[in-house]
Amino acid sequence: MSDIGGPGGDNVKVIVRCRPLSDMEIQQGHQMAVEVDEVNMRVTANNPAGEVGEPPKSYTFDATFGPNSKQVDLYNRSARPIVENVLEGYNGTIFAYGQTGTGKTYTMAGDRSVPEKRGIIPNSFAHIFDQISKSGDDKTFLVRVSYLEIYNEEIRDLLAKDQSHHLEIKERPDVGVYVKDLSSVTVGGADEMDKIMTLGNKNRSVGATNMNAESSRSHAIFTVTVECSQLGIDRQQHLRQGKLHLVDLA
Numbered sequence: 001m002s003d004i005g006g007p008g009g010d011n012v013k014v015i016v017r018c019r020p021l022s023d024m025e026i027q028q029g030h031q032m033a034v035e036v037d038e039v040n041m042r043v044t045a046n047n048p049a050g051e052v053g054e055p056p057k058s059y060t061f062d063a064t065f066g067p068n069s070k071q072v073d074l075y076n077r078s079a080r081p082i083v084e085n086v087l088e089g090y091n092g093t094i095f096a097y098g099q100t101g102t103g104k105t106y107t108m109a110g111d112r113s114v115p116e117k118r119g120i121i122p123n124s125f126a127h128i129f130d131q132i133s134k135s136g137d138d139k140t141f142l143v144r145v146s147y148l149e150i151y152n153e154e155i156r157d158l159l160a161k162d163q164s165h166h167l168e169i170k171e172r173p174d175v176g177v178y179v180k181d182l183s184s185v186t187v188g189g190a191d192e193m194d195k196i197m198t199l200g201n202k203n204r205s206v207g208a209t210n211m212n213a214e215s216s217r218s219h220a221i222f223t224v225t226v227e228c229s230q231l232g233i234d235r236q237q238h239l240r241q242g243k244l245h246l247v248d249l250a
């Protein structure tokens, strides 16, 4: 997870979550090879095929979550500060990284139909609009989203009508690196944002769960831009903009 430009702390945070063994893994007699110490933010790996007496290896991260960790606790510790900084006008990026079957989709999306199993993406959508609804009358918010896919080194706009069109990367001194002509959709609530993401997912080159050589080349970036206009003590409107990038790496 990275929290670029936010106040305080390191800009990049690495958080490790170990999922529980699946029923099949238990049936096959597998055992956990790692121990997670959430208090000391440490993961200890034992080599089951190692020689007798081989010492376990310990690694320390910015936070660690064990097999019984709850989605809400993970959200509060990892994503909540990033989303809060986005609302304050900073940029932040969240992505999950790991081998197939390690729990990336569970952590990022989760099971939307069960509130306590919702992952970072639906929780961040709800959080953004919840904070906006609680903000004072002196602030006006505008929330926009865009969704692009990088596939075979080409960029496609997942929210565009014409999916055959490829977009170009450009750079400008005032805005930095950007994707030219990428569509941007204004969103009024978490459910609407969820629908737009689902629509974009349908336009992806290969289904996200279809693990093969093709899907391993498809990356997607869902960007939420939050603009806030606030009346200052100087009676002038002050504009600030933060972006949250949710990345699905191949």
Ligand SMILES: Nc1ncnc2c1ncn2[C@@H]1O[C@H](COP(=O)(O)OP(=O)(O)OP(=O)(O)O)[C@@H](O)[C@H]1O
Residues within 6 Å of the ligand: 018, 019, 020, 022, 067, 098, 099, 100, 101, 102, 103, 104, 105, 106, 107, 208, 209, 211
């Ligand atoms: N923290 C967790 N608690 C309970 N079950 C989990 C957890 N993490 C993952 N699982 C379960 O483990 C299985 C694999 O997880 P998931 O599909 O999220 O992996 P993935 O890393 O996204 O895999 P792929 O790269 O193949 O898409 C799923 O059945 C999921 O529900």
